[in-house]
Amino acid sequence: MTKLQTLRTSLRHLATAGLVATLTCSAAFAETTLRFAHFSVVDDPNHRAVEALAAMVAEATEGEVAIRISPNSQLGGEVDVVEGILLGTIDMAPPSAAVLANWVPEMNVLNMPFIFRDWDHYTSVLNGPIFDELSAAAAPKGIRLLGFMTSGPRHIMGRMPVNSIDDLAGRKVRTVQNPVHVATFNAFGANATAIAYPEVYSALQTGVVDGADAANTNYYTQKFYEVAPHWAQVSWLFYTNPIVISERKFQKLSEVQQAALLEAGRKAGQDQQADWKATDASLLDVLKENGVTVTTPDAAPFRAAAQEVYDEFLATDAQKQLLLLITK
Template sequence: MKRVIAAIALAAAALPFGAAQAQDAIELHGASQFGDEHAFTKALVKFEELVGDCYDGDVTFVLHKNSELGLEKDYFNFMSQGVSVDYAIVSPSHMSTYSKMAPLMDMPFLFRDIDHWNKVLEQDGLAPIAEDVSKRADVELIGYAGGGTRNLIVNRPVRTMEDLKGLPMRVMGAPIQTRIFDAVNAAPSVIAYDEVYNAIQTGVIDAAENEAAGIEQMKFYEVGPHISKTQHAITVRPIGFSGKTMRRLPEALQACVREAGAEAGKYGREIESTQDSEKLKAMEEKGLLTTYDFEEREKLLELAEPVKRAYAEELGATETLERINAIQ
């Protein structure tokens, strides 16, 4: 046995300095469904840069882009298992298998406006949800990107509650979407995303809802050129980091990862919220669509509140909703 140990020691001593040091090198893998120009990818690149600036040790990053490692739901499962993906931006809906509180982050009318949204994220208003996700999925939410504002896409102007009454519109499949738009007196129905254009064109529905990037990508302005600025949702897209990976890192690197996550999330929010407003403005300037302020938005918030509270109670997140509402 002594001869074996001695042989190993001699072999290690014979290695070049760089190869010996490589044993201490740390390689972290990230994933994005999108290419270099997307806000999510840019936020993750910023995260890598910030960690590199903060940490004195040897750490490298490999960012897998353009869905190379699958979709967001796959990334979250990988992070939970501690394999393949160490960090990624993931929609809250993909966390719901683990944490029933997570979808609260995507609930319509959760935020009063952009200013409230920013303050909630800056003041850690979502901390109880992050704690639940960490406990149940073993994924830390180290920052919050997002910032796309969702509005109504309509084939006629909608400015008031009377205009909205009975409006046949498409909503996403989550039940809270239907319940919220029922509460504000629209007529919601679930339709597949790739069928929305034809559904408006053929009169099956008169409206849908989306953010500027979706309107542009799917050319919804061709069938729904009237954008009613209900601002009913402002997206939250957490930066997740595998808990299993985190615990394997040196304490100094853990601190840098958490600090960089918060800063990269803020950077991502600035990019996406700016891009969102710029895209909408550009389409309007080109004559592709017309935007309208919804004149009775306070009424929308009032009608949505009881549904929000009931939903939060179902999720065990009543205190979290109260915490968010209390932030001024």
């Protein structure tokens, strides 16, 4: 068995027949079924985390609440899904903090470039006081925060080599649909282009954009390396995916059911953070085996260029207080 085959096997090890049967049975007999949409393939830490969350909720509520999972952007991209949550056509999802910030601006503090020093700093922040602060900000907007998943440190992929920040000058680079992300890549000298996640592969394949950003894991699982084989390890952002539910739907549940969702959301998120970290680290060699050219540009020019983004987006006292929860 090759290293690639071994990795694929390990990525699927939690999706056992027993778990699938349990979740199917729960959905069939549950008093309440929650529709959970996410954007990843099933061989991904995100999908495993949602399956684990569903199992925990089913057990804690004695089968009263079931979570029906729609993976791989089956119900649309991140903007579509957040709109669905607010409209009531979708109940739960892990949209990125970048997309959620369009409705909950306080989330933008998690989107600032180079704000997290490393994995330990990042996970300590996610599981600290900022959770309650962002929960309080999101609830009045119709969104209940249950936990934090991650998509790890973001690097830059290209149809062309990226050896330094100068190689981004004038290049069309896809970003998530968030003004901080757009401003950051413009500050890097690129021509930032916001495109929905399900369209990234085709945009790279057809040359609509020259590059994009991702983590090792989704760069691999989404096969972006097939159309953008140059991979620059920049770690410009640790990407956060809050687990959320419609506040309106949440308030219709009993206190016991609410408590089950809150506990399961935090636990599933924390486990996913560890799972993603381990998976992400293991993939760099696999990517090289698939013909990817990996570079490590000097991060200092990127950091210097990003300072103007802080000046633009963290101007109010409230925003600066949230920033202190991360940088103190």
